[in-house]
Amino acid sequence: MKIAIGSDHAGYKLKEEIAKFLQKEQYNFTDFGTCSPDPVDYPDIGEQVAEGVASGKYDRGILICGTGIGISIAANKVPGIRAALCSNTFSARSSIEHNNANILALGERTTGPGVALDIVKIWLNTVFPGETRHKNRIDKIHAIESKHIQKGE
Ligand code: RB5
Numbered sequence: 001m002k003i004a005i006g007s008d009h010a011g012y013k014l015k016e017e018i019a020k021f022l023q024k025e026q027y028n029f030t031d032f033g034t035c036s037p038d039p040v041d042y043p044d045i046g047e048q049v050a051e052g053v054a055s056g057k058y059d060r061g062i063l064i065c066g067t068g069i070g071i072s073i074a075a076n077k078v079p080g081i082r083a084a085l086c087s088n089t090f091s092a093r094s095s096i097e098h099n100n101a102n103i104l105a106l107g108e109r110t111t112g113p114g115v116a117l118d119i120v121k122i123w124l125n126t127v128f129p130g131e132t133r134h135k136n137r138i139d140k141i142h143a144i145e146s147k148h149i150q151k152g153e
Pocket of ligand 1: 008010011038042065066067068069070
């Protein structure tokens with residue numbers, strides 16, 4: 001599994017923790033930054049990681065900002081992205097099983113590092129079960145996307 005990770009300055013510390021974990025567990029990952037606590041704009045990082053995942057270059061992405069809200073909203077603007085902001089392991093598991101999320105978003109200011117790492121572990125170890133009642137709902141999400149792309153909105 002190829003993973004893309006990224007954060008703004010408010011998620012930088014947690015991103016470094018997650019990078020350490022991914023390295024230790026020998027995951028194949030690319031870090032899109034940011035690489036310091038200096039302020040950057042979360043849409044810039046969210047877009048890069050989302051484009052990497054939407055293009056198929058990466059299987060999944062992990063994005064962090066202060067709350068996880070801004071960066072998940074930005075990522076979800078890229079067609080094909082299903083970014084899920086999770087603050088607990090139940091949501092993390094469900095985001096794959098029910099929504100086939102391809103990006104996990106976390107908030108460094110809202111979720112402690114221990115919980116965040118548990119969320120990452122569970123999220124990476126959960127597999128979308130495929131043809132279930134949920135598949136049709138996910139298809140409907142992308143039908144909304146396609147409809148609005150066609151309208152040029
Ligand atoms: C940055 O100050 C903060 O606004 C950002 O990290 C995030 O929380 C936005 O949703």
